[in-house]
Every structure is written in C-alpha cells, then in structure tokens.
Amino acid sequence: MTPQQQxxxxxxxxYLTNTEPALRHGWHPVAxxxxxxDEPTAVGLLGQAWVIARLDDRIxxxxxxxxxxxxxxxxxxxxxxELVCGYHGWRFGASGECTAVPSLGPGVPAPRKxxxxxxxxxxxxxxxxxxxxxEPFAELIDLPEHDGPEFDDIWLExxxxxxxxxxxxxxxxxxxHFPFVHAATIGTEAGLVVPxxxxxxxxxxxxxxMEQEVANPExxxxxxxxxxxxxxxxxxxxxxxxxxxxxxxxxxxxxxxNTIFFCLQPESAGSTRIYTRLLRDDLGGDAxxxxxxxxxxxxxxxxxxxxxxxxxxxxxxxxxxEEVSMRADAAGVALRRVLAAFVRRAEAPTRTPRSxxxxxxxxxxxx
Ligand code: FES
Ligand SMILES: [Fe+2]
Numbered sequence: 001m002t003p004q005q006q007x008x009x010x011x012x013x014x015y016l017t018n019t020e021p022a023l024r025h026g027w028h029p030v031a032x033x034x035x036x037x038d039e040p041t042a043v044g045l046l047g048q049a050w051v052i053a054r055l056d057d058r059i060x061x062x063x064x065x066x067x068x069x070x071x072x073x074x075x076x077x078x079x080x081x082e083l084v085c086g087y088h089g090w091r092f093g094a095s096g097e098c099t100a101v102p103s104l105g106p107g108v109p110a111p112r113k114x115x116x117x118x119x120x121x122x123x124x125x126x127x128x129x130x131x132x133x134x135e136p137f138a139e140l141i142d143l144p145e146h147d148g149p150e151f152d153d154i155w156l157e158x159x160x161x162x163x164x165x166x167x168x169x170x171x172x173x174x175x176x177h178f179p180f181v182h183a184a185t186i187g188t189e190a191g192l193v194v195p196x197x198x199x200x201x202x203x204x205x206x207x208x209x210m211e212q213e214v215a216n217p218e219x220x221x222x223x224x225x226x227x228x229x230x231x232x233x234x235x236x237x238x239x240x241x242x243x244x245x246x247x248x249x250x251x252x253x254x255x256x257x258n259t260i261f262f263c264l265q266p267e268s269a270g271s272t273r274i275y276t277r278l279l280r281d282d283l284g285g286d287a288x289x290x291x292x293x294x295x296x297x298x299x300x301x302x303x304x305x306x307x308x309x310x311x312x313x314x315x316x317x318x319x320x321x322e323e324v325s326m327r328a329d330a331a332g333v334a335l336r337r338v339l340a341a342f343v344r345r346a347e348a349p350t351r352t353p354r355s356x357x358x359x360x361x362x363x364x365x366x367x
Contacts, residue, residue, distance in 0.1 A: 021046075025132075025136055028243070068087070148281070156277075166315050195211060
C-alpha cells in the first residue's frame with residue numbers, strides 16, 4: 001500500500017509536536033539534579049504541569065495540581081517524606097497517597113480518592129531528574145563516560161527554545177550543516193561532502209559512526225604548530241527515543257576524546273529545554289579550559305538555535321514524502337522512522353511488539 005492509499009490514521013501524525021500524546025511513553029529530563037532544592041520545583045512536560053520534590057532525599061514527582069481544589073502543589077512545601085499542599089494542608093507521600101486531611105481532624109484517614117497523580121516512574125541519573133509519565137517504550141540512555149575519572153564534567157546553562165524537540169534531535173544528528181551553520185566555529189570546506197556512513201539498530205534506538213575531516217581549533221597542538229587545524233574525527237552518535245542523545249568524538253591525531261550528552265525536554269507546544277553536558281578527557285581539570293570549552297560549545301549551540309528558532313513547523317515531519325532526503329540524511333531518516341514507530345505503538349499498544357522502534361531502523365538511508 002502506498003502512503004497515498006493509507007488513511008490519515010494509518011499514516012500517523014504528519015508532525016511530531018512537543019505535545020504528542022505518544023511521548024508520554026518516554027523518559028524525559030525535567031530538571032538538573034543540582035537545581036532541585038528543598039522546595040517543590042514546578043516543571044513542564046508535554047504541555048502538562050508537574051512538580052518534583054525530594055521527599056526524605058527520595059526524588060518524587062506529582063502532577064502539579066492538588067486533587068482537592070486543583071491548586072498547584074508546587075505552591076506547597078516539603079516536610080520530611082511528604083509534600084504538603086499550600087491551600088488546606090493535605091499531605092502526600094511519594095506514591096501520591098494522601099496521608100492526612102487536616103480538616104477531618106487528627107487520626108481520620110483520608111478518602112482513597114484523595115490521591116495526587118504521579119507518573120509511571122521518576123528517576124535521577126546522570127545529573128538529571130527524569131519523568132516517564134506512562135510506561136516507557138524505551139530505556140533511559142546510558143552514559144558510559146559518567147563515571148570515568150579521566151573525564152572533566154562541564155554543564156552548559158539549560159537552554160530554552162521555541163523549536164520543537166524533534167527538530168532539535170534531528171539537528172544534533174545532522175552533520176551536513178556544519179560548513180554552513182557553523183562556519184564561525186567547527187565548519188570547514190573539508191566537511192562539505194559527508195562520507196557514507198551506517199546507521200545500526202542499537203537498543204531501543206540506533207547508533208551512527210562516521211569519520212570526517214573537521215577543524216579542531218581547541219587542540220593546543222594546532223596553536224603550537226604541531227598538528228594541522230583540519231583533523232580526522234570519528235564521531236559515534238547514540239540515540240534513544242524520544243529525545244536522548246550522546247555523541248562521542250575522538251580525534252585520533254590529538255588523542256582527544258570527548259562526549260556531548262544532549263537531552264531534550266519537550267516542555268510545551270512552543271518550548272523545549274535543552275540539557276547539554278560535556279565530558280572531556282583533554283582538559284586536565286583546568287578550570288579556564290573547561291570554561292573555554294563550555295563557551296565554545298555554547299557558541300555552536302547558539303548557531304544552531306539561531307536557525308532552529310526560525311522554523312515555522314509545528315514539529316518534526318514524520319512522513320517521508322514531506323521532505324527530500326539524501327544519503328547524508330541517513331541518521332535523520334532513522335530518527336523519523338523510530339519516532340513514527342514510537343507513535344504508532346502508542347496508538348496500537350497491543351499489536352506492536354516492544355522491539356519495534358529499533359527494528360524499524362534502516363541500515364542505510366534513501367538515495
Ligand atoms: S487544594 Fe490542596 S489541600 Fe485543598
Ligand atoms: Fe549544529
């Protein structure tokens with residue numbers, strides 16, 4: 001059956017927006033751990049308001065509305081292992097159970113329906129707090145460099161943009177734009193032609209390995225005249241749906257390895273938050289070089305966002321006929337296929353096997 005013969009429902013949505021209901025079946029970052037204090041923290045996800053709180057040092061998340069009069073629970077306070085609503089003092093434990101209704105008097109149990117809504121799971125990993133509103137279709141991405149003592153750990157400020165998360169994930173996987181968008185940072189003439197590369201199914205997502213010639217101005221060997229500016233670079237991208245990515249970059253000439261951890265929070269229809277963490281083994285803990293590295297990565301991200309913010313699309317196009325894809329777009333095509341399968345699975349949960357997102361990943365893109 002051709003796409004033209006399929007009903008709109010069979011084809012799935014045209015665009016993956018930040019409020020697509022299927023995305024509830026994913027793990028999403030909602031805050032940096034360091035930004036969650038002893039006060040309730042309001043966060044947005046998929047257009048819905050949540051509140052996260054450390055209850056006796058255990059991270060918990062609730063829908064940000066009290067079941068009583070729907071006031072935001074983020075206006076309340078934390079007391080030990082409970083979140084206390086700021087309006088009438090109802091108290092909630094980490095599982096959402098109401099442990100006390102002060103107006104009923106001491107010792108009177110709360111009615112069972114007086115529950116706060118909690119997500120399917122909440123987790124704290126790799127310096128981020130994550131929420132999976134419904135049972136997730138894909139595992140949380142891993143970050144092998146997280147525990148490596150040789151890696152310096154650098155966070156960029158959390159960025160906020162109006163660009164949809166799907167487009168930002170696509171942009172992260174795209175390398176053909178370097179000479180154009182990043183002419184002032186990492187783009188070179190040498191990177192114009194994207195060599196063939198493979199996209200392999202990996203876990204619930206995929207992995208891309210590519211070799212390129214790029215400018216490496218951060219290598220001190222370049223300034224010292226020991227190595228050329230344009231160097232071989234091996235890039236390994238790992239993607240997990242819906243919006244978890246990491247890129248391990250190796251410069252064999254300079255002996256440098258660094259990883260960019262890039263995860264997106266589809267906050268609302270018009271807002272995405274971007275968490276970027278760098279793990280580098282070439283800075284030797286030098287604070288000035290770490291700051292320089294953060295500024296350089298920030299400049300690259302700013303270049304990307306300047307263009308991404310100009311998109312007028314509501315989300316990532318999911319139907320192949322919407323766009324014209326080339327060999328260099330293999331990773332982006334795989335991204336669209338995984339996400340389209342993710343959405344289809346949410347629409348037909350009993351008919352689609354768990355392995356389908358990875359199984360739909362092509363080995364190579366269209367011509
Ligand atoms: S609105 Fe929360 S206790 Fe009344
Ligand atoms: Fe870019």
